Amino acid sequence: MRDVAIVAFAQSPHRRRTDELSEVDLLMPVLHQVLETTGLKANEIGFTCSGSADYLAGRAFSFTMALDGVGAHPPISESHVEMDGAWALYEAWVKIMTGEADTALVYAYGKSSPGQVRDVLTRQLDPYYLAPLWPDSLALAALQAQALLDAGHADRAALTAIATRSRTDAAANPYAQLTGDVPAGGLLVHPLRTGDCPPIGDGAAAVILAAGDTARALCARPAWIRGIDHRIEAHALGVRDLTDSPSTRLAARHAGAFERPVDTAELHAPFTSQEVILRTALDLGDDVRVNPSGGALAANPIMAAGLIRLGEAAARIHRGASVRALAHATSGPCLQQNLVAVLEGESAHG
Amino acid sequence: MTEILSAPLVVEFPFTRSLGPVQSAFLTGLRERTVLGVRTDDGRVLVPPVEYDPVTANELRSLLRVAPTGTVTTWAWNPAPRRDQPLGTPFAWVLVRLDGADTALLHALDAPGPDAVHTGMRVRIRWAATRTGAITDIACFEPYDGEPGTTEPVPHGGEFTDSVTGITVPARLDYVHTPGRAQSAYLKALEDHRTVGERCPACRKVYVPPRGACPTCGIATAEQVEVGPRGTVTTFCIVNIKAKNLDIDVPYVYAHIALDGADLALHGRIAGIPYDQVRMGLRVEPVWAEGARHPDHYRPTGEPDAGYDTYKELV
Ligand SMILES: [Zn+2]
Numbered sequence: 064m065r066d067v068a069i070v071a072f073a074q075s076p077h078r079r080r081t082d083e084l085s086e087v088d089l090l091m092p093v094l095h096q097v098l099e100t101t102g103l104k105a106n107e108i109g110f111t112c113s114g115s116a117d118y119l120a121g122r123a124f125s126f127t128m129a130l131d132g133v134g135a136h137p138p139i140s141e142s143h144v145e146m147d148g149a150w151a152l153y154e155a156w157v158k159i160m161t162g163e164a165d166t167a168l169v170y171a172y173g174k175s176s177p178g179q180v181r182d183v184l185t186r187q188l189d190p191y192y193l194a195p196l197w198p199d200s201l202a203l204a205a206l207q208a209q210a211l212l213d214a215g216h217a218d219r220a221a222l223t224a225i226a227t228r229s230r231t232d233a234a235a236n237p238y239a240q241l242t243g244d245v246p247a248g249g250l251l252v253h254p255l256r257t258g259d260c261p262p263i264g265d266g267a268a269a270v271i272l273a274a275g276d277t278a279r280a281l282c283a284r285p286a287w288i289r290g291i292d293h294r295i296e297a298h299a300l301g302v303r304d305l306t307d308s309p310s311t312r313l314a315a316r317h318a319g320a321f322e323r324p325v326d327t328a329e330l331h332a333p334f335t336s337q338e339v340i341l342r343t344a345l346d347l348g349d350d351v352r353v354n355p356s357g358g359a360l361a362a363n364p365i366m367a368a369g370l371i372r373l374g375e376a377a378a379r380i381h382r383g384a385s386v387r388a389l390a391h392a393t394s395g396p397c398l399q400q401n402l403v404a405v406l407e408g409e410s411a412h413g
Numbered sequence: 414m415t416e417i418l419s420a421p422l423v424v425e426f427p428f429t430r431s432l433g434p435v436q437s438a439f440l441t442g443l444r445e446r447t448v449l450g451v452r453t454d455d456g457r458v459l460v461p462p463v464e465y466d467p468v469t470a471n472e473l474r475s476l477l478r479v480a481p482t483g484t485v486t487t488w489a490w491n492p493a494p495r496r497d498q499p500l501g502t503p504f505a506w507v508l509v510r511l512d513g514a515d516t517a518l519l520h521a522l523d524a525p526g527p528d529a530v531h532t533g534m535r536v537r538i539r540w541a542a543t544r545t546g547a548i549t550d551i552a553c554f555e556p557y558d559g560e561p562g563t564t565e566p567v568p569h570g571g572e573f574t575d576s577v578t579g580i581t582v583p584a585r586l587d588y589v590h591t592p593g594r595a596q597s598a599y600l601k602a603l604e605d606h607r608t609v610g611e612r613c614p615a616c617r618k619v620y621v622p623p624r625g626a627c628p629t630c631g632i633a634t635a636e637q638v639e640v641g642p643r644g645t646v647t648t649f650c651i652v653n654i655k656a657k658n659l660d661i662d663v664p665y666v667y668a669h670i671a672l673d674g675a676d677l678a679l680h681g682r683i684a685g686i687p688y689d690q691v692r693m694g695l696r697v698e699p700v701w702a703e704g705a706r707h708p709d710h711y712r713p714t715g716e717p718d719a720g721y722d723t724y725k726e727l728v
Contacts, residue, residue: 082417082419082591083417083591083593083594084593084594085592085593085594085595085596085624085625086593087593087624087625087626088593088594088595088625088626088633091626091631091632091633094631095632105630105631118586120588121422121424121586121588121590122422122590128624130628131624131625131626131627131628131631132626132631133631134627134628134629134630134631134632135628135631136628136629137629177422177588177589177590177591178586178587178588179586179587181495182495182496182586182587183586186584186586190428190430190582191430191432191436191440191461191548191580192461192518192519192548193519193548194428194582194584195547195548195549195580195582196498196499196519196520196521196548196549197495197496197497197498198498198506198519199495199498202489202491202506203506205489205490205506206487206488206489206506206508206519207487208489209487209488209489209532210486210487210532213487213532250490250492252489252490252491252492252506253489253490253492253527254489255489297467299459299461299463299467299516300508300517300519301460301461301486301508301510301516301517301518301519302459302467302516305487
């Protein structure tokens with residue numbers, strides 16, 4: 064088995080709208096930053112993989128436009144997932160593990176501002192029984208939140224505390240979209256209030272992965288991926304126990320998350336109620352620093368927010384603030400699909 | 414600073430799906446006011462039914478009829494209904510476990526306000542007046558105080574006369590598209606019948622239409638360069654199939670055209686010359702229709718053909 068690490072991470076400022084920027088305009092500064100951090104040239108990257116969604120842009124094959132930003136001519140080895148960039152990172156990790164590449168550039172971006180994201184996300188639902196009813200993303204999250212409250216796993220005060228902690232932590236994150244006090248906020252879809260829900264915004268992120276000594280040469284303290292796995296639950300919401308996330312727990316077990324405690328967890332929980340579910344599924348104690356970046360409640364660029372969790376966790380290892388960190392990404396309604404990675408600094412390994 | 418253009422962009426299509434035997438029976442059943450579930454390998458009854466067991470992945474075909482009454486397992490109050498949602502007035506989203514089923518169905522509940530909704534409340538189906546074999550044949554749920562329906566599901570063959578075998582679901586999403594700086598400048602120039610590209614600061618290539626980045630260097634292009642209006646046909650094809658909604662007689666010629674000064678060919682239609690006389694190297698110029706945002710087509714300039722070496726890099 065090869066050792067693979069995240070050696071660089073960059074993200075854009077996340078903003079409510081970026082009308083003046085095309086997708087490639089949004090992405091390029093982030094790509095340039097990770098390349099500069101490592102000193103790699105675009106043509107030295109072994110594999111490139113991206114995550115984005117045509118439905119956000121409202122245009123077919125929209126990701127091909129963004130490809131201009133990576134210097135795709137002469138031809139490069141490239142792939143794309145119509146999903147959060149965390150899954151693009153998984154594909155890149157596999158590419159490196161199989162020896163097909165030594166380095167990989169992974170990027171993700173999403174501009175939610177052109178459309179109505181609540182409506183757009185209905186198009187990922189089952190087309191027979193769900194999509195014709197247009198249940199929007201807040202409605203589905205609210206059903207999950209109510210189930211959690213009914214089960215007694217959380218109360219209103221606990222949800223508000225999560226929102227407050229996220230916004231407070233986001234004040235130290237120059238890229239965050241929302242910081243400071245949580246507005247009392249009206250009910251958007253009961254029981255979710257404004258503060259329980261993620262902002263809608265535009266943003267991009269990129270990481271560079273490298274294997275073994277290449278990683279050590281590119282980064283003083285690489286964030287080694289000790290394990291990574293992703294699992295999915297039944298598509299039908301009525302079949303699932305919405306108060307639990309067995310797919311997260313299973314992915315975490317396969318990623319080795321329970322072998323030793325982690326000190327940091329970057330959880331992709333766009334809704335306060337989802338953080339409660341993930342903490343339980345991952346068996347995180349109160350001593351674990353959860354979402355020091357502010358998490359998805361402070362910035363939730365769709366298709367990039369999961370990759371940012373991996374990047375933020377890695378960045379904490381890069382700067383010595385974490386020894387062993389867990390990163391989680393989700394996709395689909397009500398935590399349908401979940402990816403978990405365990406990252407470690409060199410000292411923890413040795 | 415270029416003015417940033419924006420325009421409405423509507424993505425609209427009829428989403429046409431064929432149904433397998435289980436989904437066909439379920440949706441046809443709704444048309445006939447009959448709710449069917451399917452029994453799994455471990456004996457549970459799934460409503461709505463699926464064709465493969467979510468636990469074992471085995472094929473499921475054992476259909477059962479369940480009651481039109483049920484219990485709310487979770488809910489969410491929707492104070493501001495959105496377009497195409499089941500009810501136009503504020504309503505609750507609910508997951509309902511129908512009597513006889515072990516899993517829950519998502520739909521809307523018509524209730525006067527959030528205080529009238531709680532988990533565990535009893536509800537029943539309100540059927541749509543016109544039913545076609547779709548999930549929307551259930552208009553919504555409504556509160557129900559009557560006797561519980563039979564909780565024992567009844568085996569059902571899933572056979573109906575005139576079964577629904579497919580559904581067509583309209584989908585519409587509305588966007589406001591902003592093309593960004595480079596394409597905004599390009600579109601603005603076209604208003605004056607000018608074509609502008611952008612030059613890469615590193616490799617000096619001029620891209621048209623400009624997309625804001627050089628795909629070779631992976632860096633932003635910025636320097637605006639006017640190109641054309643004349644250009645050279647670098648390659649072409651003859652179209653013999655008439656496209657729907659396109660008022661152009663076939664055969665016609667569709668070509669790649671390298672405008673003078675550009676390092677990338679764009680595409681356009683060639684007219685004003687018999688289709689079988691179009692050739693690589695042909696020199697052409699744009700013809701603008703009144704009020705159009707793009708050249709209608711390109712026609713021969715009458716100049717001698719360009720030599721192959723002058724455009725071979727652009728083919
Ligand atoms: Zn260039």
